[in-house]
Amino acid sequence: MTQNTVEKTSVTLLGLGAMGTALARTWLAAGHPLTVWNRTPARATPLAAEGAKVADSAVEAVAVNSLVVVCLLDDASVQDALADADLAGRDLVNLTTGTPAQARERAEWTRERGARYLYGGIMAVPPMIGVPDSGGYVFYSGSPELFERHRDTLAVPAGTVYVGRDAGFAALHDVALLSAMYGMFAGAAHAFALIRKEDIDPASFAPLLADWLVAMAPAVHRTADQLRGGDYTRGVVSTLAMQVAGTPAFLSTAEQQGVSPELVSPYFELMRRRLAEGGGEEDLTGVIDLLVR
Known part of the structure; x- marks a missing residue:
């Protein structure tokens, strides 16, 4: 080994799906000694x-290194893979997609076994991993000391954004941003449906739609300012x-175009409810309070 390789943090990685494999290749390319395990050995x-x-079992893989990264199918898979592993003294970084509640429960489960815990919400797809300036990054939450200790190693596959000591915050940020993404996709789907039967080229319409969404995006800052104040x-x-x-x-146009309003009607109904409560002079921010139970 070269001196440079020796200085690199050794990593154990459990899970070699598309994302896990991308993570593994990035750490290997950067010179990090890597031990891997997957339920299907051929991967x-x-x-x-x-x-x-390549370790024969998750137990063996965990025993090799103090830094253990888990990227499995779901929280139940994490439970199964680590059930018999000795986690005492280990630094466990969980990159498995889950809910905030699952992340918090897994943090407590990890602490009970004598390990430190960090949860990561990956804001990227596998092709973005290890690609500089791809825009991909990972939200991390949990032990700040653990994050600082392994910040450089965790930053090899993708950028890092630490969002707090609460282990559930990374998952919450992840789901919140992805929920906004799906809301945007829903609006875009409705827009394309409106022009679908007309002599309008979707490829020509797309740049107009994209530019409009970009122009509207800064409105989230006004919403945040109103919520804070x-x-x-x-x-x-x-x-x-x-x-x-x-x-x-908007609803009449949808009817005339033969388009179901089911993607926009719920939001319009919330707007009407807020208006009925006396919010006529407000922005759309009040709708948020209707959603919070």
Whole structure:
């Protein structure tokens, strides 16, 4: 080994799906000694040829290194894989997709076994891993000391964003951003459906749609400012009353175009409810309070 390789943190990685394999290859390429395990052993064969040590069991893999990264199918898989492993003194970084509650429960489960815990929410797809400037990153939450200890190693596959000591915060940030993404996709789907039967080229329409969404994106800062200050009328450009008055045109257009309004109707209904409660001079921020139970 070269001196450079010796200085690199050794990593154990459990789980070699598409994301796990991308993580593994990135750490190997950066010179980190890597031990891997996967429930289906054949997935590890290509990585062995690239320099990874392949463990016969999760228990064996965990025993090799103090830094153990888990990237499995779900929380139940993590439970099964680590059930018989000796975690005492280990640093466990869980990159398995889960809920905030699962992340917190797994943090306590880990502490009871004498290990330190960090949860990561991956904001990337496998092709973005290990690619500089791809835009991919990982939210981390849990032990700040653990994050600082392994920050450089964790930053090899993708950028790192630490969001707090609460182990559930990374999962919460992950799901919140992805929920916003799906809301955007829903709006885009409705927009494309409206033009679907017309002599309008979707490829020509797409840049207009993308530019419009980008132009509207900064509105989230105004929403955040209103939520923080509690004044939902601050900086309002178009009042809720004005926007509700315009919704019949959107619904009528959908009907005329033969398009189901099911993607937009629920939001319009929330807007009407907030207006009925006296929020006519507000922005759309008040809808958030209707959603919080």
